[in-house]
Amino acid sequence: MTASPSESAYPTAPSTVPGVEAIVAEMTDAIHEHRIQPGAKLREDELGDIFNVSRTLVRQALHKLEHSGLVTIQRNRGAFVAKPSIKEAREVFEARALLEPQTARAAAERASAQDIECLEKHIEDEHAAIHRNEMGLALKLSGDFHLEIARIADQDTIEAFLRQLISRSSLVIALYWRRRNAICESHAHHALIDALRDGDCNSAEELMKGHLLDIFSQLDLRDRPDGAASLKEALKR
Amino acid sequence: MTASPSESAYPTAPSTVPGVEAIVAEMTDAIHEHRIQPGAKLREDELGDIFNVSRTLVRQALHKLEHSGLVTIQRNRGAFVAKPSIKEAREVFEARALLEPQTARAAAERASAQDIECLEKHIEDEHAAIHRNEMGLALKLSGDFHLEIARIADQDTIEAFLRQLISRSSLVIALYWRRRNAICESHAHHALIDALRDGDCNSAEELMKGHLLDIFSQLDLRDRPDGAASLKEALKR
């Protein structure tokens, strides 16, 4: 009888080494902040040198990143920063539109004073980043804001999905954003905080729905996604 | 500049070997069909012996299964078939309730005659399994039915999420189902097919919502699950 305790397990238990998680976190940040462009190749031993670990751990990290949608792995060809198609871009925001308004509503029902404080700090950091003109960082913090709401709603499962969706949103924005300024810098997040503080579920839900539509409407989803083809020829030779 | 073509990539490209995928598929089936119980320990070299591969590939497979929510990995302690908590069980069905009705609606708008045929075949197989008293197989087929609807809706992103949710639903049912009979055997799936055939979006959406509530209401989410498990025989035929 090969039985085992196996604790009733929460989302993703502390399953992997700090080593792997550190690599994943660092690469996630780099991609979220657009310091690595969609389509960039990620060589295993190159990353191994950078992080001073063997390819084994790099591979684990790349597989995790693939799962989160930030990286695409092609057999025998290697890993690349993902390059969402237009269809995928649409799907990402459609899925967010299904999940987030309801989550904001739940968060409004549960938010504590401490939670509100935390959200306000997020916004401060975001504004600070914008004023320093670090738009990549600002975008990442803006994504974290949405994740924080899922955390407040105490919805681990949806939070995990949102983590993936927000990651991919970052890539979508890198590829399809129209203007390089004014990223979520609108008052939308402020208004959301107000609704959460007041426990106004209906407002929170509606504000989130509108906010997502607003972001989506600022994407330019007509062009060809493969700017790489022309870009590559322009740069390569 | 390390640019690269990197095809605009769809959900999960053919990234991993047939070897790993075969292991994942076989174990997924075994867990879905309840041939391995929640909490069962999954030793790496034991699985390596069973599938005649090295631990390297087994580890890859286990990590993939962890991503899909079927397996829990604890550092230095090993992998176990996941054992969703009651909270997680609730969350899984809440998330399904957010995603599936809308997906059924979209499917109703797009379903072709061929799609309908495919769904009907699914139901036939499911009934056949029930009559042979293979309840595990029937349950798995029932899950596949829901996935098929997402495929018809042409929503790759949501389909990927649903795959995880349905996997976990299978575990939830293994742990918390009240009566061992009558799994989704209701007319719900038949009614859904009718709505899809008629292109009746509203009905499809409502039927799906009701169907999910119906399943959820048959769970007993008060007890504390604690089961031991035997492995080995369930996998290799």
Added chain:
DNA sequence: TGGGCAAAAATTGTATACGATTTCCCCCAA
């Protein structure tokens, strides 16, 4: 000059080896 082909280099895929941690079992003392 440009295309095509073959060999070399680079890169990824898989297996194995070894160190680290946990688990199990036996023995002994209270």
Added chain:
DNA sequence: TTGGGGGAAATCGTATACAATTTTTGCCCA
């Protein structure tokens, strides 16, 4: 009898070695 070491065995984590595949390079010839 029971509870607690302590060491051996089992198991997992990471690095390295080698095989398979792809990509690049260099050469020849039209």
